[in-house]
Amino acid sequence: MSVNKKLTVSASPHVRSPHTVSGIMLDVIIALIPSLIAAVVIFGYRVLMVTLVCVGSAVLSEYLSRKVMKRHQTISDLSAVVTGLLLAFNLPVSIPLWIAALGSIIAIVVVKQMFGGIGQNFVNPALAARIILLMSFPSAMANWATDSKFITTTATPLANISVPSEVMTSFAGETEELPSLLDMFLGLHGGCFGEVCSLALIIGGIYLVVRKVISPAIPLAYIGTVAVFMLIAGRGDFEFVAYQLLGGGLLLGAIFMATDYTTCPVSFKGKIIFGIGCGVITTVIRLFGSLPEGVSFSIILMNLLVPHIERLTTAKPFGTPKKDKKAEKAAKKAEKEAVKV
Amino acid sequence: MADKKPLSKEFTKGLIAENPVLRLVLGTCPTLAVSTSVSGALGMGLAASIVLICSNIVISALRKIIPGKVRIPAYIVIIASFVTIVQMVVKAYAPAIDESLGVYLPLIVVNCIILGRAEAFAGKNGVIASAVDGLGMGVGFTGALLAMALIREFIGTGAISGTQIFPAEYAMIIFILPPGGFFVFGMLMAVANKLAESKGKPKAELHGCESCPMAASCSLINTGSCEESVKEATVR
Numbered sequence: 382m383s384v385n386k387k388l389t390v391s392a393s394p395h396v397r398s399p400h401t402v403s404g405i406m407l408d409v410i411i412a413l414i415p416s417l418i419a420a421v422v423i424f425g426y427r428v429l430m431v432t433l434v435c436v437g438s439a440v441l442s443e444y445l446s447r448k449v450m451k452r453h454q455t456i457s458d459l460s461a462v463v464t465g466l467l468l469a470f471n472l473p474v475s476i477p478l479w480i481a482a483l484g485s486i487i488a489i490v491v492v493k494q495m496f497g498g499i500g501q502n503f504v505n506p507a508l509a510a511r512i513i514l515l516m517s518f519p520s521a522m523a524n525w526a527t528d529s530k531f532i533t534t535t536a537t538p539l540a541n542i543s544v545p546s547e548v549m550t551s552f553a554g555e556t557e558e559l560p561s562l563l564d565m566f567l568g569l570h571g572g573c574f575g576e577v578c579s580l581a582l583i584i585g586g587i588y589l590v591v592r593k594v595i596s597p598a599i600p601l602a603y604i605g606t607v608a609v610f611m612l613i614a615g616r617g618d619f620e621f622v623a624y625q626l627l628g629g630g631l632l633l634g635a636i637f638m639a640t641d642y643t644t645c646p647v648s649f650k651g652k653i654i655f656g657i658g659c660g661v662i663t664t665v666i667r668l669f670g671s672l673p674e675g676v677s678f679s680i681i682l683m684n685l686l687v688p689h690i691e692r693l694t695t696a697k698p699f700g701t702p703k704k705d706k707k708a709e710k711a712a713k714k715a716e717k718e719a720v721k722v
Numbered sequence: 723m724a725d726k727k728p729l730s731k732e733f734t735k736g737l738i739a740e741n742p743v744l745r746l747v748l749g750t751c752p753t754l755a756v757s758t759s760v761s762g763a764l765g766m767g768l769a770a771s772i773v774l775i776c777s778n779i780v781i782s783a784l785r786k787i788i789p790g791k792v793r794i795p796a797y798i799v800i801i802a803s804f805v806t807i808v809q810m811v812v813k814a815y816a817p818a819i820d821e822s823l824g825v826y827l828p829l830i831v832v833n834c835i836i837l838g839r840a841e842a843f844a845g846k847n848g849v850i851a852s853a854v855d856g857l858g859m860g861v862g863f864t865g866a867l868l869a870m871a872l873i874r875e876f877i878g879t880g881a882i883s884g885t886q887i888f889p890a891e892y893a894m895i896i897f898i899l900p901p902g903g904f905f906v907f908g909m910l911m912a913v914a915n916k917l918a919e920s921k922g923k924p925k926a927e928l929h930g931c932e933s934c935p936m937a938a939s940c941s942l943i944n945t946g947s948c949e950e951s952v953k954e955a956t957v958r
Contacts, residue, residue, distance in 0.1 A: 491905075516901070517894035 400594075402499070405642075406459035408594045412585035413466050413637065419568050419578035424474040428574050432469040434478045439465030439485040446494040460499045464488050467507035467637060470575020471630065471677070472514075475524045484510040504684040505641045508634075508677045515677075562620070565627040576630040586636035595640040598652040599659075603635040606660025614668055631663065634676035644684040651687075651694040658683045729854050736858030743866040744914035748834040752826050753867055754903040760883040763871035764864070765819035769812060769827060771860025773804045774836050778856035780804075781844040788845075797840045802831045835863055866910065873906050874898055 420428045443461035447454050455461075468484050488510035493502045515522045560570040568578025576582070589595045608622055615621035626632070639645060639659055646655050659679045666675025742748045749770075756766040780800050781788075788796045809827050812820045820827060830836065839859055844852040875881060878897030880888045896902045 513894075513896055513901075516896040516899060519895070520891075 402458040402460065405594050406463050408589060408592050409463050409637070410459065410466065412588045412594075413463075413470070413575075415581035415584045416470065416575050416578055416633075417466075419581040420470075420474075420574040423568050423577060424574050427474055431472060431474065431476060431478065431481050431574075432466065434481045435469035435472075435485050436462050436465035437485075438482040439468070439489050442486045442489040443494070446490050447498070450494065452498065455499055458499060461489060464493070464506050467505075467575075468510050470633060470637075471507065471511040471573050473522065473524055473572075474574045476521060480514060480518055480521055484514045487513050500643050502643055504681050505638050505644050508638055508681055508684075511677050512681060562623055562627070565624065570628075572628070573630060573633075576633040579627045579632050582632040582636055586632070589636070589640075595636070596649070596652060598649055599639050599645060599656040600635040602653045602656025603639055603659045603663075604631065606657045607631060607664055610660065610664040614664070625667070629667075629674045630676040634680055635659070638677075639680050639683070644687060646687055646690045646694060648691070648694045648696060651690045654690050654694065655683050655687065658686065729851065732851055732854045733858035733861075736855065736860075736862035737865065738862070738914055739918050740859075741862040741866055741914055742835040742838070742859050743863055744911050745918060746835075746838070747911075748838050749863065750907070752829065752833060753870065754900065754907060756823060756826055757867050757870035757874055757903060757906075758878070758898045759822065759875050760868065760871045761819065762822045763867040765812070765816070765823055766826060767860070767864025767867045769808050769823075770830050770833060770835065771857070771864055773801060773808055773830050773833075774839060774860045774863075775853055775856035776804045777801045777836055778839055778844040778852040779849055781840045782847060782849045782852035785845050793841075793845065794837075797837060797845075798831065801836050801840070805831045835859060866914075869910060870903070870906050873910075874902060878902060 417428070417432065439461045440456055444454065444456050447456075465485050465488075468488055469481065472481055472484070488506035492504060492506040492509040493499070496502050564570055566579050568580070570577055586595075586600060590597050604626060608626060611622045611625040612619070615625075635656075639656065646652050659676075662679035662682055663675045666672055666678060672678070736742065738745070740746060743750065743753050752766055752770070756762045777797070777800050781797055784796075784800075805828060808830070809820075812823075812827065839856060843855045847855070872882065874897045875883070876887065877894050878899075879895075880886055880890045880893040894902070897906065
């Protein structure tokens with residue numbers, strides 16, 4: 382009897398990880414807070430209002446949709462909070478609040494819960510919602526106007542400049558009309574309020590990597606690919622490359638959206654392929670597409686390819702012999718002939 | 723065989739249980755293309771229904787004369803004649819609808835619903851049953867189109883049939899774009915499946931050999947080995 386007491390018999394898995402869903406999500410939220418603070422400083426308190434509306438409606442719609450579908454509640458895993466935050470970060474500060482709330486509802490109900498909830502969505506909910514909003518309300522989603530005191534008090538009045546599109550389409554010759562690179566780095570330029578402050582995003586990214594929440598493979602492959610292609614497109618102009626990397630949603634997308642566990646490959650090789658694919662599509666859209674920004678579309682497109690990437694990069698079980706391709710082909714041929722006969 | 727069913731059943735099966743668009747998933751191309759406005763959907767639905775009923779009647783009447791081997795070209799000629807008639811009438815009396823439907827009006831010739839019904843029903847059943855079948859399928863097609871167009875036009879532009887209900891700036895334009903069309907289509911299919919299943923009908927699929935478009939020329943009809951032979955064929 383005493384043996385039984387000492388030996389706890391439990392079902393597998395026996396090797397446990399200290400990571401929990403809510404713990405990971407909490408880390409992501411912590412990593413997003415520097416950007417949120419930066420956005421509030423740059424754009425004013427309306428940022429907080431938009432964020433609160435997004436997070437609140439995301440959590441509420443998660444709660445209600447789970448309730449309607451009679452599934453167990455998942456709001457305590459904080460994933461809805463992260464989705465709401467990421468969606469808010471992808472909106473311009475002037476967005477009407479009802480559009481922000483509608484975006485959260487689309488993200489949670491249509492993209493996430495209709496496909497089975499956390500872990501089952503085939504694309505990133507926040508990005509899909511952003512794209513649906515972008516296609517539904519093109520003028521509201523591209524209204525970069527802000528009454529921010531911080532930006533208007535800087536040397537160059539950037540208040541009403543539509544920076545993202547200009548950054549994207551400008552080549553080296555037009556740089557004097559653009560904010561300085563330091564302003565780009567600190568976030569003193571227009572754009573969606575979560576994407577402007579590169580410094581805060583990088584801090585958040587480093588925190589996530591240190592906490593081992595994300596692997597740096599995807600962000601580095603993604604940003605590296607964009608950098609290489611932009612260097613070629615800009616004929617070796619490093620300033621142009623810097624604007625391309627700091628402008629738009631590249632850092633936010635690469636660090637926080639492309640690394641979503643559900644919608645990115647598991648293996649290292651797969652992650653690299655995924656990152657490079659995102660980079661190539663982003664570059665192509667930025668340079669040749671009619672849209673100024675391609676980060677969200679590129680990540681969504683690569684999300685859709687993830688199952689195929691996974692199949693191509695499945696790890697070989699340890700100890701199994703190398704695949705003999707010739708023998709396999711011969712076996713297939715024999716099988717076919719057998720069927721014919 | 724289907725002849726023995728009461729005529730009312732031939733009509734009602736086209737509404738939901740065998741709705742051509744939502745359950746048989748036929749004719750999706752015109753469905754997605756013209757369901758951006760209620761008037762376009764109504765015009766398309768009516769035009770296709772008229773062609774469907776007329777061609778069903780004629781094909782059913784000629785079913786014993788048309789040789790099995792050339793039935794598809796024969797059907798197409800009959801369908802094309804009616805499409806031409808309808809097109810001329812629409813051009814003459816409703817040029818606005820003709821303009822809004824554009825290429826999709828002549829394309830009714832290759833609409834799968836019409837050829838599908840000709841193959842699956844009119845080629846094997848009596849004239850009256852075929853006419854009723856065509857009417858039911860036509861009403862089902864028009865109804866599905868109208869439902870889609872109502873949702874898409876209302877959410878996408880804030881209007882119903884051109885009458886503004888709420889300001890256009892609150893409308894979600896994506897609903898009149900292709901992604902919104904696919905989204906509404908999927909939702910309506912789910913609703914139709916739910917409605918049909920609540921009546922104890924099986925999920926949307928072809929019901930055995932009778933409804934198979936290859937039935938007339940199939941040597942394996944009612945042997946139940948059709949699927950296996952198809953599998954074998956694909957392996958080869």
